[in-house]
Amino acid sequence: MIDLMKKYLDNRIQLIRLELITVLANVTAGLISSFLILIIGLFILLMFSLSLAFWLATVFESNAIGFVIVGGIYTLVFIIYLVFSKDAIDKKVKDRIVKAALDAENDLNDDDEDDYVV
Numbered sequence: 001m002i003d004l005m006k007k008y009l010d011n012r013i014q015l016i017r018l019e020l021i022t023v024l025a026n027v028t029a030g031l032i033s034s035f036l037i038l039i040i041g042l043f044i045l046l047m048f049s050l051s052l053a054f055w056l057a058t059v060f061e062s063n064a065i066g067f068v069i070v071g072g073i074y075t076l077v078f079i080i081y082l083v084f085s086k087d088a089i090d091k092k093v094k095d096r097i098v099k100a101a102l103d104a105e106n107d108l109n110d111d112d113e114d115d116y117v118v
Contacts, residue, residue: 019105026104027097049074 049070057066081089 023101023104026107027101030100031097 053066053070054063055066056069057063060066060069
């Protein structure tokens with residue numbers, strides 16, 4: 001009886017480890033995917049920013065003025081973000097991470113229940 005109990009506990013610990021690894025893998029995959037989308041988006045934004053800066057430079061006949069205007073636009077956007085929406089975005093990101101972890105755990109539990117259906 002004690003051997004069966006030890007074996008049951010070992011199997012249960014192994015199952016919890018595998019579930020944790022699966023949840024961690026799902027969350028990590030989501031974060032990496034989001035990071036890659038962010039990097040690609042930043043490159044696109046960089047190209048448009050350089051284009052706008054050079055276009056403004058031709059309009060004002062000064063490279064410095066074109067780049068300063070674009071820098072000013074980004075500074076204004078940054079200040080607006082800090083003042084109005086930083087907390088809301090932080091909360092939304094945290095909620096999405098927790099939701100992804102819980103969804104992965106629920107998927108595991110649903111799969112486990114399907115295995116026991118007779």
